[in-house]
Amino acid sequence: MSKIDQYIHAATRDNTQRSYQGAVRHFEIAWGGFLPATADSVAQYLAAHAETLSINTLRQRLAALAQWHLDQGFPDPTKAPVVRKVFRGIQALHPAREKRARPLQLEQIEKLTGWLDAAISQAAASNARAAQLRHTRNKALLLLGFWRGFRGDELTRLQVQHIDVVAGEGMTCYLARTKGDRQHKGSSFKAPALTRLCPVTAYLDWIALAHLQEGPVFRSIDRWGHIAEGGLHINSLVPLLRSLFSDAGIAFAEQYSSHSLRRGFANWASANGWDIKTLMEYVGWKNVQSALRYVDSADPFSRQRIEAGMHATLLAAPGK
Incomplete structure (x- = not known):
């Protein structure tokens, strides 16, 4: 070349x-x-x-x-x-209806994390290193992917040497290239340390258990517990997540994808008062249209708005 x-x-x-x-x-x-x-x-x-x-x-x-x-x-x-x-x-x-991944809810994140914690403890107790590694990796991938709203390819391209962690405070993930970075300047994404469902703790647990010092963060693991040198292939991410969701008892597991983490976080943030500008800056969207595609309305049928308006109109009508 x-x-x-x-x-x-x-x-x-x-x-x-x-x-x-x-x-x-x-x-x-x-x-x-x-x-x-x-x-x-x-x-x-x-x-x-x-x-x-x-x-x-x-x-x-x-x-x-x-x-x-x-x-x-x-x-x-x-x-x-x-x-x-x-x-x-x-x-x-042939008009097409846009297909969207089912967003992952915070309650489902809690259920998945609880299932993974139990699986990690059981694997450690039975000396099943491959299973312990796999579940620990999956927990870090799940929590970091959700709280950072990462795309699937961004998760697979994270490098250990490009992540800085301050225990108890947060972490900064640098990516040399992202979808919206047309100038190839690189982007840094910060994730906070949380009291529950913490992506920082999950990441540190995975790195320590796998003895990773550089190279891809998320890698495949064979049945004997050998960790691959290269990162997870992007095409393996969706089957991995769907298998995890199915094993943990999440309904409609086949309807989820890596975008479910991104959509799930966007919906959670919107429902908890994040304005669209703050959400765009945090996730890395460059235009409002991209952001709105990921955020579901809290009142999808506008029922509350219509009912409130109708009630106000009837109250104001003569004779009321």
């Missing part, structure tokens, strides 16, 4: 690179398209998958094809009028 290729590679998030590579393979291998592509072939590709792929997936496929052509020095066929019209037609005929 040349120096230029290395810098180009570094400019794009790993998740984005993987998804773009997969999209280009799908166009070229699974569908049988040719690269560089014509506008007509891209339009045919969209039409062929209009009923099987979501709008967001098709949008991502177009972005990947556009990036491939730009990287290779070819004109971008995805901006052609025929492609734009086909895409708008698909949006009109």
